[in-house]
Amino acid sequence: MLMVNMGMRRRCWQNVNKSVYSCTNYLTSSCGLGPFNWHMKHFGIRSVDLRRVDTLNFDAIVLPIFQEKTQLLGVAGLLDWRLCGRLSRLLVEEKFEGRDKEVILLSYASKIGQKNLFLYGLGQTRKLDASTSRDRLIRMLDVSAKSGAKSTAIATSPRQDIECLRHWLQTPQLLDCNPSSVTILTEKQTLVEHKSEITALLKKSGLERLMKRPSSSKKKKAPVNKTQAT
Numbered sequence: 001m002l003m004v005n006m007g008m009r010r011r012c013w014q015n016v017n018k019s020v021y022s023c024t025n026y027l028t029s030s031c032g033l034g035p036f037n038w039h040m041k042h043f044g045i046r047s048v049d050l051r052r053v054d055t056l057n058f059d060a061i062v063l064p065i066f067q068e069k070t071q072l073l074g075v076a077g078l079l080d081w082r083l084c085g086r087l088s089r090l091l092v093e094e095k096f097e098g099r100d101k102e103v104i105l106l107s108y109a110s111k112i113g114q115k116n117l118f119l120y121g122l123g124q125t126r127k128l129d130a131s132t133s134r135d136r137l138i139r140m141l142d143v144s145a146k147s148g149a150k151s152t153a154i155a156t157s158p159r160q161d162i163e164c165l166r167h168w169l170q171t172p173q174l175l176d177c178n179p180s181s182v183t184i185l186t187e188k189q190t191l192v193e194h195k196s197e198i199t200a201l202l203k204k205s206g207l208e209r210l211m212k213r214p215s216s217s218k219k220k221k222a223p224v225n226k227t228q229a230t
Contacts (some may be wrong), residue, residue, distance in 0.1 A: 047188035059149035060116040067098035075155035133167035145178035
């Protein structure tokens with residue numbers, strides 16, 4: 001009887017320890033302090049222009065689209081240009097309307113060297129708040145993760161680039177997302193104009209440590225041959 005009680009106490013203590021750790025891990029990661037699960041191994045922010053459209057190489061790209069029949073702007077506009085206006089035709093023909101949380105997987109992603117290209121509906125254009133913005137980011141990452149993508153690129157919302165970055169870089173769940181590599185695509189002008197602010201946000205969130213830094217390309221000096229030919 002004593003042995004049974006000791007075994008039950010041991011199991012109960014182990015369960016208590018697990019509960020305490022799970023609670024601590026949840027609370028600290030929601031505050032942005034850690035410890036984290038660190039599912040994500042790499043994070044990046046990349047600018048896109050007409051010259052770099054063909055250099056994108058991800059398992060999945062997710063483009064947020066508003067519910068409005070206007071010319072596509074930002075990253076979506078560049079990819080639409082590269083796809084000869086196919087994205088615009090989807091909107092005009094109402095095959096994709098951009099309704100809130102509407103998702104479509106395009107079959108011609110291979111034409112720009114991608115495995116999966118998703119359009120994600122944002123609904124009507126409105127002022128972006130932090131809660132809504134972060135919720136959209138997590139949902140877009142979830143769409144990508146369900147496709148089996150290991151490397152994912154999420155484009156910022158048209159005309160809301162810096163607002164997206166401000167909110168997304170302070171999303172606690174971002175560090176625990178399923179894709180092992182996450183890259184945010186935005187316009188070059190945004191990165192240039194808000195470079196110092198974005199750098200500060202990366203440091204504060206802990207995402208900076210997941211960004212790859214270019215290796216130093218210092219040339220090794222050739223050894224000096226001290227022996228002189230006589």
